[in-house]
Amino acid sequence: MTADIRPRHAGTEARKPLLAVQGVTRRYEGNRQAVTALEDVSFNVFEGEFVCIVGASGGGKSTLLNIVAGLDAPDAGHTLFDGEHVKGPGPDRVLVFQEAALLPWLNVRENVEFGLKLRHTLLADIAAKAERCLELVHLQDYQKLHPHELSGGMRQRVQIARALAVEPRMLLMDEPFAALDVQTRERLQDELQEIWMRTRSTVLFVTHNVREAAVLSDRVIVMTSSPGRVKCEIPVPLPRPRQMDSPPVTGVAMWIRAELQHTGPAGKEPAIASPS
Amino acid sequence: MLHPANREAMTPYQVFRRMTETRAGQLGVFVLFLALLVAIWQALYSLQVWPPYTLPSPGSVGETLWRNTENGRIPRAVGVSIRRLAIGYALSVGAGITIGSFTATSRLADSTVGKVVLGMQSLPSVAWLPLAVLWFGLNEQAIIFVAFMGSLFSVAISTNSGVKSIPPLLRQVGLTYGASRWQMYRHIIVPGMMPSLAGGLKLGWSFAWRSLMAGELLFAGLGLGQMLERGRDLNDMSLVIATMLVIISVGLVMDQLIFGRLEHWVLERRGLSSK
Numbered sequence: 001m002t003a004d005i006r007p008r009h010a011g012t013e014a015r016k017p018l019l020a021v022q023g024v025t026r027r028y029e030g031n032r033q034a035v036t037a038l039e040d041v042s043f044n045v046f047e048g049e050f051v052c053i054v055g056a057s058g059g060g061k062s063t064l065l066n067i068v069a070g071l072d073a074p075d076a077g078h079t080l081f082d083g084e085h086v087k088g089p090g091p092d093r094v095l096v097f098q099e100a101a102l103l104p105w106l107n108v109r110e111n112v113e114f115g116l117k118l119r120h121t122l123l124a125d126i127a128a129k130a131e132r133c134l135e136l137v138h139l140q141d142y143q144k145l146h147p148h149e150l151s152g153g154m155r156q157r158v159q160i161a162r163a164l165a166v167e168p169r170m171l172l173m174d175e176p177f178a179a180l181d182v183q184t185r186e187r188l189q190d191e192l193q194e195i196w197m198r199t200r201s202t203v204l205f206v207t208h209n210v211r212e213a214a215v216l217s218d219r220v221i222v223m224t225s226s227p228g229r230v231k232c233e234i235p236v237p238l239p240r241p242r243q244m245d246s247p248p249v250t251g252v253a254m255w256i257r258a259e260l261q262h263t264g265p266a267g268k269e270p271a272i273a274s275p276s
Numbered sequence: 277m278l279h280p281a282n283r284e285a286m287t288p289y290q291v292f293r294r295m296t297e298t299r300a301g302q303l304g305v306f307v308l309f310l311a312l313l314v315a316i317w318q319a320l321y322s323l324q325v326w327p328p329y330t331l332p333s334p335g336s337v338g339e340t341l342w343r344n345t346e347n348g349r350i351p352r353a354v355g356v357s358i359r360r361l362a363i364g365y366a367l368s369v370g371a372g373i374t375i376g377s378f379t380a381t382s383r384l385a386d387s388t389v390g391k392v393v394l395g396m397q398s399l400p401s402v403a404w405l406p407l408a409v410l411w412f413g414l415n416e417q418a419i420i421f422v423a424f425m426g427s428l429f430s431v432a433i434s435t436n437s438g439v440k441s442i443p444p445l446l447r448q449v450g451l452t453y454g455a456s457r458w459q460m461y462r463h464i465i466v467p468g469m470m471p472s473l474a475g476g477l478k479l480g481w482s483f484a485w486r487s488l489m490a491g492e493l494l495f496a497g498l499g500l501g502q503m504l505e506r507g508r509d510l511n512d513m514s515l516v517i518a519t520m521l522v523i524i525s526v527g528l529v530m531d532q533l534i535f536g537r538l539e540h541w542v543l544e545r546r547g548l549s550s551k
Contacts (some may be wrong), residue, residue, distance in 0.1 A: 069452055091454040101449045105467045115453040118463065148547025158378050167452065 016083070017044035018170060018202055019068065023077030026063050035229035037063045040077070042241040043221050043230055045170070050196055050203045052213035054219045054256055059225030061206040062098075063171065067176050069095040082169070089118060094168040098175040100155035102147040102162075109134070109143035111158050115166035134197050153184035160192070164199065173205040177212065186244055189215055196239055210260065214252040215242050221261045232259055332514045337510040340514040341521065349503070350522055356498040357488060358526070360416070364423030365484045369477065372428050376435025376466070386436070393432050401426035401483065409495070419491045419499075426487030434476020438469025474542045478535035480486030486528055500526075 026038040026087050037060035058273040066072035068079055079086040081093065082207055094115065102111050113134055116126045134140045137157035147155055152245050163171055174195050177185045196203065198217075207213055213220045221233040234256060238248050286294075295301035310414020314334050320326070321333045322466065328336075344350045379390035404425045408418035413540040419447075500523050507515035 071448055071451055088455060089451045093452075095448070095452040097445060097448070099445055101445045103446060103449065103464070103467070111315065114449075114463070117452050118450075118455050118459050146545065146547055 003061065004122045013089065015046060015078075018047045018049075018082055019045040019204065020080040021064070021068065021077075022080065023075040024064070024067060024074040024075050024079065026060070026067065027074070038067075038074070039227035039229050041223075041228065041230055042077075043233070045204055047169075047202055048200050049219065050205065052205045052207055052217035053221055053223060054207060054210060054213045054260065056224030056225040056260070057208050058148055059222060059223055060228030061208075062174050064223075065095065065204065065206050065227065069172050071095070079188060081146050081176050091115075091166060092169040094163045094166060094170075096156075096163050096171065096173045096176045098157050098178055100152065100159065100179075101153055104147050104160055107144050107146050108139060108150070111147070112161045112165050115162055119166065129165050129167075130161075133165045136159045136164060136198070137191065138169045151184070152180050154190055156180065156188060157191075160195070164195070164201070168201070170202045170204060170225060173203060175207055176205075178209070180208070186245055187210075189244070190241075192216065192240055210256040211249070213256055214249045215244055220256055222250075222256060231262075234259065284423040290309050291372060297326065328485040329511065329513055332517065336514045337521070340512075341518040344515070344518065350518075353500045353503045353519075354522065354526060357500045359494065360420050360499065361423055361481075361484055361488050364488070365427055365481055367420075368424045368426070368428040368480065369431055371424075371444070372476075372480065373433025373435045373473070375428075375432040377439055377461075379432070380436045380439035390436065393429050393436075397429040397433065400490075402494070405491055405494060414495060419488065421493075423484045423488040427484035430480040430483055432507060434472050435469060438472030438476070439465055441472055442468035470542045471546055471548060472537075474539045478531070478539055480517075481535060482527065482528065485515075485530070497538045528533040 021044075022042050024038055024041045025036070028035045028037060041064060053061050053064065057164070065237060067074050068081075068086065070086050071091065081090070086093075103114060106114065109130060112130045113126050116129060121129070134143060139154065139157055139161065139162055142150070142154065147158070150158070158174065169214075177188050180188065183235075193216060205216060207215075214236060217236050220236060222231045222234065223229065224231050234252070236252050238252070242249050280524055294381075296306050317331075317334050321331055325331070348490055360523070373390065375393065377519060379386045379393065379496070405418070405422050408421040412418040446464055447460070447469060450460045455463060488499075489501045492499040493502075493505050500519055502521075504516060504519045506514070507519060
């Protein structure tokens with residue numbers, strides 16, 4: 001990481017966000033009626049921040065991430081990345097998918113090199129970067145295996161390495177650990193925390209798991225579902241490395257859960273959070 | 277593993293079954309099986325079930341095979357047929373992949389060109405021969421055209437279904453890493469359609485080979501089909517059977533050495549094959 005050497009005029013101007021989502025609305029035409037997946041969603045993500053979006057499953061979070069990635073477009077509102085309108089997918093924002101989206105005909109190493117090859121990186125650089133990223137996710141001994149020979153956790157590690165390899169300005173992660181068993185999931189959360197502490201990349205991470213959000217993020221954006229709206233933002237100023245079961249993390253997780261449980265569909269009685 | 281005490285008690289059936297566990301063993305069993313077929317053939321011949329001019333002995337067929345190989349007729353015929361096949365097949369692979377990719381990526385093309393391709397596939401390609409003769413004349417082009425038409429549609433259809441079978445998720449991977457149209461094709465579409473295409477290439481070549489034989493039988497000088505026809509003209513049953521054996525052997529060798537390997541290689545890399 002290189003230090004920012006641009007002069008800072010402290011206090012004279014507000015910090016400019018790397019990502020600004022402004023009034024984003026997205027509707028889908030259903031068979032009988034239109035479904036509003038996202039309604040007037042606005043938030044910012046700053047450089048070097050780890051932000052989690054938490055909400056119930058099927059609440060439009062993936063749609064939001066796809067819009068930021070440029071794979072989907074909003075019906076209203078817009079997304080600014082580094083001050084520019086997002087018009088399509090770009091190499092500065094890379095998406096890590098929930099499913100193990102590896103190319104089945106490439107081995108681990110070739111999958112990690114995939115993004116670099118598309119960018120015509122020099123061969124020597126490709127090798128060095130792939131090597132370093134494989135090491136970050138502890139897969140340097142499995143380079144020659146094909147995706148079908150890997151466990152679910154290893155596949156997600158390959159995906160993360162592939163994304164890190166291209167050094168995107170922002171990493172978008174769409175419930176990357178949701179399909180894994182609990183032990184693997186917690187191992188990968190630890191590893192991701194470790195990787196983040198080393199790279200300090202900007203991450204926008206979608207999850208429905210409150211503990212995951214509490215352990216990983218600097219800030220949590222809580223979303224309601226149907227329609228998806230931003231309910232509130234919860235800062236998580238806890239020191240790292242964080243332990244999954246430590247009281248402060250548990251406390252934050254309970255706070256997030258309480259906010260979530262007050263976010264049932266409009267018209268319903270909010271359930272009372274009962275942290276036991 | 278077999279228990280040592282049972283080793284002596286193995287029946288011949290068990291012995292053969294165990295032989296098929298290795299590649300060399302499989303070949304050995306196959307050769308033995310062929311020998312058995314020849315023995316049955318010889319027995320039928322010796323029993324005089326049919327007159328010799330209808331069913332010649334394996335020996336006389338072998339002799340015909342040897343004589344025609346030695347005087348260069350069979351090698352020349354094989355060469356001519358394979359050359360025609362290679363040209364027609366190569367052209368049809370190029371055209372088939374183009375048509376298939378086109379119909380797979382455009383709904384309009386799929387519901388027009390794609391439908392025609394599906395319909396055309398039901399036409400035996402030797403039915404193109406009269407048309408080819410009127411277009412090109414009684415020449416080499418006409419017969420190559422028949423081989424071409426033989427494999428064109430199966431290559432096109434397998435390309436089409438191969439492209440369509442690529443999960444949208446993999447396209448999204450390409451997009452999020454900023455793949456251009458060309459890179460998408462080169463890095464996602466082409467490798468993604470390979471399992472389906474490998475099957476289509478194999479099917480296509482065997483269609484092309486059969487169409488070529490049918491075409492050569494009906495007309496065209498030289499070639500294996502023509503050799504078959506000459507055997508019939510001369511009432512030389514040995515030559516007919518010998519030629520059939522050559523056609524089968526060429527087919528088997530091509531299938532095993534080229535297409536079987538291609539298919540196996542593609543499937544293995546994808547973890548789709550059991551072996």
